[in-house]
Amino acid sequence: MDVLADILAATRFGGVLLAQLRSGRPDWGCGIDPAPTAGFHLVAEGVCWLRTADRPPLRLLPGDVVLLPRGARHELVGAPESAAVRYADLEAAHPPGRGGVVDLGGGGPVVRIVCGKFTHEGTAGRHPVLAALPEVIHVPGLSADAELQATVRLIAAETTNRRPGAQALATRLTDVLFVQVVRAWLERLDEAADAADAGRALDGAGPSWLTALRDPRIGTALSLLHDEPQRPWTVEGLARAVAMSRPAFAQRFKDLVGNSPLAYLAGLRIDRAAHLLRNTDDLVGDIARTVGYTSEFAFSRAFSRRHGIAPGRYRRSTPAPAPAPTSTPAPAAV
Known part of the structure; x- marks a missing residue:
């Protein structure tokens, strides 16, 4: 089981292209408000700077990609000291043209940035x-x-041409881009670990199932859990499956993932159940058995602890899932 692919599919994770920023002025600046999900920027042409809280300005060159996984407030500017105007105000002053391009004008060296976000269930x-x-x-x-x-070059090209299907193709490629950026980050962790500098590479993210995928045995254990979450796993059984002693496995799992094997399994089962509640009409009791609970009562208690609401109420309060994005919407906000 590919754990990353499993989670992305289960949460209907997908990219959406929102707009393009274009400027030929040296003093431009765009402020992007906090968002509830991840955003990204791809520098298709030119040079610009990224400003975020508590970090020095970061110079971005052609081909650079920036991912903001939790939608932190940030600014894209033409120079480190440039003033930034809120995106909504820039869009009002420079209505998007064809392809969602917000053109700020100017006759100097052109900067073009492709902007988007990632949507998901849950x-x-x-x-x-x-x-x-x-x-x-x-x-x-x-x-x-x-x-x-x-992938970067293809997205940059498809967002400039007007060939049939260009928007759909560029949007699909954002899903590929996300996985490749995550891979690049994980590879940087491997390189940093070799140089005893993994703490800086983590940059506050901390241990997690994602970083644990780099470990052959713990990564295998995670794959087993995702492949059969309904199975009555025990710590002993998982340890045997990856050829480790129980104490060594339990400690290594917790060190790398951040919680115990059975706690991880419990969260996985509830997340699977939430997905089924959102996307199927299956009875709550049937969902409980599907994810590994023998008692609907025990399942409801576990679900309520994680989500703060009973399964039935969760289903009634959750909007129907939107279809996966297939084309670029009208740009409303970056």
Whole structure:
């Protein structure tokens, strides 16, 4: 079981292109308000700077990608000291043209930035992938792997041409881009671990199931849990499956993932159940058995502890799932 793919599919995770910023002025600046989910920027042309709280300005070059997993407030500016105007005000002053381009004008060197976000099911701010990532991930264009750069170049190209299907193709590629950025971050952790500098590479993200995927045995244990969450797993059984002693496995799992194997399994079962409640008409009791509970009462108690609401009320209060995005919507906000 590919754990990352499983979670992205179960939460209907997908990218949406929102707008493009274009400027030929040296003093431009765009302020982006906090958002409930991840946003990203891809520098298609030119040079600009990213400003975030508690960090020095970061210079962005052509091909660079910035992911903000928890939608932190940030600014894109033409120079480190440039003033930033809220995106909504920029959009009002420069209505988006064809392709969602917000053109700020100017006759100098052109900067073009492709902006988008990622949507998902479930509670805002609790997505298991986004919660495992740091506040900002920067993938430099010059040092990224060839596959990621091919995706970046294709998105940059498709957002400039008017060929049939360009918007749909570019939007689909944002899903590929997300996985490649996460891979690049994990590879940077591996390199930092070799240099005894993993703490800086984590940048406040901390241990999680995502970083634990780098460990062959714990990664295998996570795959087993995702493949059969309904199975009556025990710590002993998981330890045997990955050829470790029970104490060594339990300690390593907790050190790398951040909680115990059975606590992780409990959360996985409830997340699966929440997905089924949102997307099926199955009875609550049937869902409980599907995810591994022998008692509907025990399932309801566990579900309420995690979500603060009973399964039935959760289903009634959850909007029907929106179809997966297939094209670029009218740009409303970055």
